[in-house]
Amino acid sequence: MRTRPAVRATRADLVITVACCSVVDGRLAVLVRSGARGALPNTPLGDGSLGGAATALVRAGTGRAPTWIAQSATIAENPGRPGGAMASVVYAGVVPRGTGASEGHRWIPVPAPLPGALAARDAQAVERAVATIRDRLDLDPVAFHLLPPEFTLTELQEVYELLLGRRLHKASFRRALAGATLVEPIRDWRSEGRGRPAQLHRFAPRRRRGVRRPVRFELIG
Amino acid sequence: MRTRPAVRATRADLVITVACCSVVDGRLAVLVRSGARGALPNTPLGDGSLGGAATALVRAGTGRAPTWIAQSATIAENPGRPGGAMASVVYAGVVPRGTGASEGHRWIPVPAPLPGALAARDAQAVERAVATIRDRLDLDPVAFHLLPPEFTLTELQEVYELLLGRRLHKASFRRALAGATLVEPIRDWRSEGRGRPAQLHRFAPRRRRGVRRPVRFELIG
């Protein structure tokens, strides 16, 4: 069927892209390279591992390694290109609230305040990365990795609300948290402005005996 | 840092691999190319889309398009290879129970009856593909795509049990199913051996108003 030389047709450039998320000014944000238009950090695959390349991109853009990272999706960059398509492996990463952006990088809020702040391809990558984080949120305690080692339960709940994109019920949230034995209180308290000071907690997961989740049929329309 | 010529180092072969699952003899099975050792169908990426290549592989191996397919993961094939690593994009596909294998292909049970039936890399790909299907099972009605258009509820439950790898409670399963309005009964009944005949159903999803799932903290040990 194909008349193009096979040896060229099987060649494909492979790019690693990372959507590194954090919380900036109380909003979810993603790291981009500065420019007229922000662009997600990316690099051609060298001879290392995929995740290693993504981690290096985060380190270059923030000065630190991600506290959590996962592969999100692989997107064909331009199918139909003569000589073979090109693909981008998108990683979703996370760094703690307050992590700065290195020279040549900046944080932009998610979702972007105005359309066009990112190229369509990058906007799609960010969307998928956030979806990846959200989907894993109840199996993998990603939210903790967006916080410093010590945090209040209200702060933790705010991170969950940012990632899920909806408000949560305070009492229910804390009950579920207590049942999962993921955090433990420490002796310190933090007072922020007016009200009662909040007790600080630290991430201290304990193994749980296998709690099987029920089967649910939730067809998303 | 690198002294290797950049233009070669950025080159990478990209391979599409598909783990096509079905139900064979009451067990979960995956399609492989025949040989001393089975190998997952794979192809270098041409100039088409990633999913298109995966669909073509299923069509070549079964004579039909998959009833469901999703991207599962991308695996670096051999990091450290001089001249750039190579990566494999793994797709998880599904065809209905009873779909045959084309010339040069066969079905092998999952998990494999004996270790070594698949190369380590392929075994890992199958594991991830099944995990992808399992993870989506409650958001996306994948199980129906492993069945013919008409099926009994017991058959449907058996598919769910195969995919989840555990037994389900019959009454609870049917209650959840009824609540989701995913199936509708048809006028036919099917008698299998002894007991009471089962009513046949057909996949007929109706949109549900947004039922938000609660936040759960399930740390897998």
Place this chain on the structure above:
DNA sequence: TCAATAGTGTCTGTTAGACATTATGGA
């Protein structure tokens, strides 16, 4: 003192899981 936030106790509706019962076929 009031305002604001942290943290907790109680109630209620929902539902998963267990169990029992009825229904309907084949042997």
Place this chain on the structure above:
DNA sequence: TCCATAATGTCTAACAGACACTATTGA
């Protein structure tokens, strides 16, 4: 008739969500 399987009704324990209340700080 007995047995096997389908299908459904009822009960209970667990729990999400709602609400109210107490606790503790700053203004």
